[in-house]
Amino acid sequence: MPELPEVETTRAGLENTIKNFLIQKVEVRRRDLRQPIPVRLEGALAGTRIVGVRRRAKYLLLDVDSGEVLLVHLGMSGSFSVRIQEDALLKHDHVILYLEGGLRVVFHDPRRFGVIDLFASAREHAHPLLAHLGPEPFSDAFSVDYLKENLRRRKTAIKPVLMDQQLVVGVGNIYASESLFLCGINPQLQSDKVVNHGELIAAIRATLQSAIASGGSTLRDFLGASGKGGYFQHQFRVYNRAAEACFTCGKPIQIQVQSGRSTYWCATCQPIRKN
DNA sequence: CCTTGAACCTGCGGGC
DNA sequence: TGCCCGCAGGTTCAAG
Secondary structure: OOOHHHHHHHHHHHHHHHHHOOEEEEEEEEOEEOEEEOOOHHHHHHOOOOEEEEEEEEEEEEEEOOOOEEEOOOOOOOEEEEEOOOOOOOOOOOEEEEOOOOEEEEEOOOOOOEEEEEHHHHHHHHHHOOOOOOOOOOOOOOOHHHHHHHHOOOOOHHHHHOOOOOOOOOOOHHHHHHHHHHHHOOOOEEEEHHOOOOHHHHHHHHHHHHHHOOOOOOOOOOOOOOOOOOHHHHEEEEOOOOOOOOOOOEEEEEEEEOOOEEEEEEEOOOOOOOO
């Protein structure tokens, strides 16, 4: 489910509900995610205390007081929920953290594209899943100069490039389309032809920030750790709106597959030549 | 190097 | 009602 806003919503929800809690027991009901859950997970986490809940790109990082870090990626369909012990477990509830006070933290992931790993915090910068990520979109490193330099040599259309986690992290299929609409750039425009880099950066940040403020987007069944869905889907300007009227000009929203993913845009508000 | 397409897996909605 | 097809918020790997 998750692009940056959904992961950030999940992070904040977990921080509010389980930070400083002791993990009494860990149960893994299914290990075969995108990569196998480490066999030592249960033993290594039992008896530790959760001291931090961080996010890097689309990864959640739970710090425990043994000095290890629990890394979680939600894939396409992963989610966390915090429940009381009496609640029944559901199909696709793969990992359960039993916390002091009768709370359960449940990782649920029907498609199993998610990832769960455990590593010593000192090795975080060298972790294979984290080492090659691009800058955070809200960081100073995601600058006009940086974006210019990195779009210059790319020959592909801008939209799939925005989803490249080596260029900038956190932008996925929804927010790529939404960000490009906001700054009027046509998604088919070649990356090296983009000229308004500052506007693009501002549009990405505004889109992500607005989505975070709305608790992310709930398409099928995404729920944040609070148990409530986000509502940014009601603010989509183009995503999932093929043939519907553009809110700005009234013309029908276009849809086309780029690099295997559906792209949505307004041909009038995002003309090829405008940029 | 860069880019594209297929693969991973399950569920849901639409069309017949 | 039931079946089949296409599609879904991500990432990785092989191949061109």
